[in-house]
Amino acid sequence: MLRKVIKYFFLGLVLLLVFLSSALLAMRFAIQGREVHVPRLSGLTPAEAERVANSDGLALSVESRFYSPSVPAGRIISQSPMPGATVRRGWKIRVAASLGTQHAAVPNLIGQSQHAAGINVSRRGLEVGTVATIHLPGATPDTVVAQSPPPEAADVTSPKVSLLIAAADNGQHYVMPSFVGKPLADANIALIKGGFTLGKVRDVNDSENNAAQIAGIIVRQSPAAGQRVAAGTAISFDVRK
Numbered sequence: 001m002l003r004k005v006i007k008y009f010f011l012g013l014v015l016l017l018v019f020l021s022s023a024l025l026a027m028r029f030a031i032q033g034r035e036v037h038v039p040r041l042s043g044l045t046p047a048e049a050e051r052v053a054n055s056d057g058l059a060l061s062v063e064s065r066f067y068s069p070s071v072p073a074g075r076i077i078s079q080s081p082m083p084g085a086t087v088r089r090g091w092k093i094r095v096a097a098s099l100g101t102q103h104a105a106v107p108n109l110i111g112q113s114q115h116a117a118g119i120n121v122s123r124r125g126l127e128v129g130t131v132a133t134i135h136l137p138g139a140t141p142d143t144v145v146a147q148s149p150p151p152e153a154a155d156v157t158s159p160k161v162s163l164l165i166a167a168a169d170n171g172q173h174y175v176m177p178s179f180v181g182k183p184l185a186d187a188n189i190a191l192i193k194g195g196f197t198l199g200k201v202r203d204v205n206d207s208e209n210n211a212a213q214i215a216g217i218i219v220r221q222s223p224a225a226g227q228r229v230a231a232g233t234a235i236s237f238d239v240r241k
Contacts, residue, residue, distance in 0.1 A: 034088055034089050035086050035087065035088055035089070036056045036057060036058065036086070036087065036088075036089055037056075037084055037085070037086055038058070038079075038081045038082065038083055038084060038085045038086075038087055038091075038093060039052050039053065039056060039058075039083060040079075040083035040084075041053070041060075041076045041079050041083075041093065041095055042071075042075075042076050042077065042078070042079065042083075043071070043075055043076060044075065044076050045074055045075060045076075046060070046062050046074075046076065046095070046097060049076050049093075049095060053093055056089075057089035057090060058087070058089065058090070058091050058092070058093055059090065059091070059092040059093065060092070060093050060095065061092050061093070061094050061095070062095055062096070062097055063094045063095065063096060064096045064097075064158075065096065065097045065098070065099050065159065066096055066097075066098065066099060066157050066158055066159075067098070067099045067100065067101065067102040067156060067157055067158070067159065068098040068099070068100065068101070068157075069101050071098035071100075072098060072100060073098055073099055073100030074097065074098065074100075075097065075098050076095045076096070076097060076098070077095075077096050077097060077098040078095065078096045079093055079094065079095045079096075080093070080094045080095075081093065099159060102154070102155065102156055103125075104124045104125045104126055104159070105124065105152055106124075106126070106147075106149050106150070106151055106152060106153045106156065106161060107120050107121065107124055107151065108151035108152070109121070109144045109147050109151070109161070109163065110144055110145065110146070110147065110151070111140070111143055111144065112143060112144050113142055113143055113144075114131065114142055114143075114144065114163065114165050117144050117147075117163060121161050125159070126159045126160070126161055127159050127160045127161070128160065128161060128162075128163065129148075129158070129160030129161055129162040129163075130160075130162040130163075131162070131163045131165060132162075132163070132164050132165070133164075133165045133166070133167045134164055134165070134166065134167060135166075135167045136166050136167075137231075139166035140166060141166050141167060141168045142165060142166065142167075142168050143165065143166050144163050144164065144165060144166075145164050145165070145166050146163075146164035147161055147162065147163055147164070148161070148162045149161065173228050173229065173230050173231070174194065174228070174229055174230075174231070175226060175227070175228060175229075176221075176223050176224065176225050176226060176227045176228070176229050176235075177190075177225060178221070178225035178226075179218050179221050179225075179235075179237065180218055180219060180220065180221060180225070181217060181218065182217070182218055183216055183217060183218070184201065184216050184217075184218055184237060184239050185216070187218055187235075187237065191235055194231075195231040195232060196229075196231070196232065196233055196234070196235050197232060197233070197234045197235070198234070198235065198237075199222075199234035199235050199236035199237075200234075200236040200237075201236070201237050201239055202236075202237070202238050202239065203239055203240075203241045204219065204220075204238045204239070204240065204241065205240070205241060214240070215240055215241060216239060216240065217239065217240050218237045218238070218239055218240075219238050219239065219240050220237070220238035221235060221236070221237050221238070222235070222236045222237075223235065
């Protein structure tokens, strides 16, 4: 009786192992069945490439466009993942399409407003790329101070022109220091060195400020100390008689 029990136990164990092995093998084939190799799409049109990708259960996305002297316009020039890579069904293949040989001259946008530069770029069949701003003393606010590619550049790869724009609030700013209690002559020298100008100077009687009993000492100022002022601002003073 004991032998029969042991026999049936081992028989059940063998059947369990066979079942588990079959399940693992089936799962492996199921997973592999959902994997495909990425087809080669270079040289195809986006429509052709999409049909090829869809036939393998993959999706297609045209991410960018570049100039190419070797690949005709409207054909796929590069792709990611690369051909032959193993991916799951439903994976998106990102491609870049060729614009053909560069045919549009890069215009000179320096000194133009951002709006005018955008119109000029579009008229040439180009696109505005990255736009950054910079505080550049002496530059006209909201105008192009640099561009990439430079004007009339040849052999460019991308149709996008990036712009560097002078900030709308382009002047240098400072925190107004306190000149109260200082002689007007010293304050005037400091203003000149700081790029400011001397505004109105009023002679006043200062009976409230005991610290400023010497004639020619500043007792009030405008703008007040701590205010944010631009370079070239005229600073006015009330000076004790």
